[in-house]
Amino acid sequence: MDEQLTANETFEALRALEQFDREIAGFMQRLAALEPEVMEAEGRLSELGSQAKAARARIEKIDARLRKFERASQAGRETLKRLQQRAKEVQNLKQHTAVRLETDAARRNLEAAEDELLESMQDAEEAGGALAAIEHELEEQRTAYEALKAETGARRAELEAEISVQRDRRQNRELRLDRAALRLYESVRGGRTRQALAPVTPDGVCGHCYTFVPLQRQAEIRMGRRLFLCEGCGIILYPGD
Numbered sequence: 714m715d716e717q718l719t720a721n722e723t724f725e726a727l728r729a730l731e732q733f734d735r736e737i738a739g740f741m742q743r744l745a746a747l748e749p750e751v752m753e754a755e756g757r758l759s760e761l762g763s764q765a766k767a768a769r770a771r772i773e774k775i776d777a778r779l780r781k782f783e784r785a786s787q788a789g790r791e792t793l794k795r796l797q798q799r800a801k802e803v804q805n806l807k808q809h810t811a812v813r814l815e816t817d818a819a820r821r822n823l824e825a826a827e828d829e830l831l832e833s834m835q836d837a838e839e840a841g842g843a844l845a846a847i848e849h850e851l852e853e854q855r856t857a858y859e860a861l862k863a864e865t866g867a868r869r870a871e872l873e874a875e876i877s878v879q880r881d882r883r884q885n886r887e888l889r890l891d892r893a894a895l896r897l898y899e900s901v902r903g904g905r906t907r908q909a910l911a912p913v914t915p916d917g918v919c920g921h922c923y924t925f926v927p928l929q930r931q932a933e934i935r936m937g938r939r940l941f942l943c944e945g946c947g948i949i950l951y952p953g954d
C-alpha cells in the first residue's frame with residue numbers, strides 16, 4: 714500500500730496544522746496578557762501600603778505635637794492661677810506692676826499654646842480622615858486583587874489545558890504528515906506565528922500577497938505533484954476553491 718499522502722491530503726493536513734498553530738499562539742498570547750494585570754494590581758496595593766505608612770507616621774508626629782501643647786496649656790493655666798493668687802497678696806505698686814506684667818506674658822503664652830493645640834487637633838482630625846480613606850481604598854483593592862488572582866489562576870489553568878490539548882492534536886496530525894512537507898511548513902513559518910499557507914485565488918494570484926502565479930505552476934499546484942512557494946512572499950500555495 715502506498716503510504717504517500719495525496720497532495721490534497723497534504724494540503725488539508727498542513728492547513729489543519731496551521732489552524733492548530735494559530736490557536737496555540739492565540740492561547741499563549743492570552744496567557745501572557747494575564748501577568749501584567751496581576752502585576753499592576755500588586756503595584757497599586759504596594760503604593761497604597763506606602764501611603765498608609767506615611768499617613769500613620771504623620772499622625773504620630775501630630776499626636777506628639779498635640780501632647781506637647783496640651784502639657785504647655787495645662788502648665789500655662791497653672792501659672793495663671795498662681796499669678797492670680799499672688800495678685801491678691803501684693804503689698805505695693807511695684808509688686809502689683811510686676812505681677813501684672815507676668816500675668817500678661819503668661820496669658821499670651823497660654824493663648825499661643827492653646828492656638829497650637831487647636832491647630833494640632835484639627836491636623837489630627839484631618840490626618841485621621843485621610844488615613845481612613847487610604848485604608849478603605851486599600852481594603853477594596855485587596856479584595857479586588859484576591860478576586861483577580863483567583864480568576865487569573867483559574868484562567869491560566871484553563872488556557873494551559875487548552876494549549877496542551879491543541880499540542881496533542883497537532884502532534885497526532887503531524888505524525889501522519891509527509892516529512893518533507895512538514896519541514897517546508899516549519900521553515901516557511903520560521904518558528905513564529907507567521908502565516909505559512911495561502912490558496913491560489915480564482916484569478917491566479919497568491920491569496921496572501923497577490924503576486925501572479927504563472928499558469929504552468931497553477932496547473933502543477935492543482936495536480937498536486939509537489940508543494941510550491943509563492944515567488945512574491947514565499948508562502949506555501951495550495952489550490953483554491
Ligand SMILES: [Zn+2]
Pocket residue numbers: 919920921922923924943944945946947948
Ligand atoms: Zn505570496
